[in-house]
Amino acid sequence: QKEVEQNSGPLSVPEGAIASLNCTYSDRVSQSFFWYRQYSGKSPELIMSIYSNGDKEDGRFTAQLNKASQYVSLLIRDSQPSDSATYLCAGIISGTYKYIFGTGTRLKVLA
């Protein structure tokens, strides 16, 4: 199993819908997670971090962490065409500060 796994997509959703992005992780990854958005040709931009079991909301974004299932997700409400990008899930390798990234999920929001 890869340390951090994501479906590469593309995930297509209509404008205004909820986009749900998912990520699973292995035992080698500690339970601190980060969601980044990356536009083509640009560097990643931090959207949210989540450290505790449960939900964390910030504007249109909600991150969810389920430690028992080793699963972390990002929900984007009222999706906009400008949300079209690749979303990267990152976890921290246990005992370090180093990130390990998933391969990213490409999201397309259709106008």
Added chain:
Amino acid sequence: GAVVSQHPSWVICKSGTSVKIECRSLDFQATTMFWYRQFPKQSLMLMATSNEGSKATYEQGVEKDKFLINHASLTLSTLTVTSAHPEDSSFYICSAAPTSGPYEQYFGPGTRLTVT
């Protein structure tokens, strides 16, 4: 806040030459900076971890003599690609972790290196 700059944003060099990339944290101090490489349609791969005042730690498979990293201050790290070859062409991205909260990394805008 939490702004990281990189310079240059793109560079074209000839095979065999060396290229230096600078990474600066503009509004915070960063004990640790990281250097990543990203090939087209792939995710970010960590190359090395850079700590201020000490030697960088390189990931397996990354040649430390080829990718020289210096972290001279709490706001500046540099990556020098020595004797560059076309296969070194990639998108190089640095990140910085604030001293106050080392788990969150803030990324620079990246440097696109093309070796001809």
